[in-house]
Amino acid sequence: MNKSGEIRVIVLGLIRDGERIFVSEGYDPAKQSIFYRALGGGVDFGETSYAALQREFQEEIQAELTNIRYLGCIENLFIYNNRQGHEIIQLYQCDFADSKFYQLESLIFSESVTHHHRALWVDIARFKSGELRLVPEEFFNYL
Template structure:
């Protein structure tokens, strides 16, 4: 989450396998709501968004990416944990280089010592039906 008054630049990777996408599970304790988002993370100063995407996947789940293609830029204004957030997302479509990731149902990864997250494959139909919440909602335009 960004500091108050700060705009955060992210690089996220949309990985699709047939009718399912690979996403990270999040939880907002104030809203008491589970949500899902493409994996990736912050772009460091002096780093391209593509390099950040590859670094984040390597750091978080030790995965190399292939067939990386820029999709577009998304501006995301949101509220998380009772605080307003503002993100500029550089969105990429990509594939896992190692086919083993397509066989997984889910995996646990750490963004830090205290923040563990779950990544999993979810059928796109579950998002479209409203059963699961995909954020930001504009991601639907890229599916």
């Protein structure tokens, strides 16, 4: 988590396959709740969000992206683990270049040595019904 008072620029990739989207599972220890969000990560200084998107997918799940299209910008103010967060999200729609990713049930990837996450396909209906929590909420505007 970042230092307080810092705005983080991140990039997320919305990958849709029919009525399902590819998301990573997160857990908030303070709220003791599971949440989901699209894959992506931080944009480095001197790097475009487009380049960061490709790098993050390569680093995290060794995936090449194709049909990358800019969707928009989301400003996300949130509380995670009892700490305030502030993100500027550059959101892109994209597809996996390799069709094998569409066959996956789920996969485990490492953001760092200590942080392991699960990425999986989830039916959009499960988010819309409120059964599962998709963050940030504004994400629904793009589904």
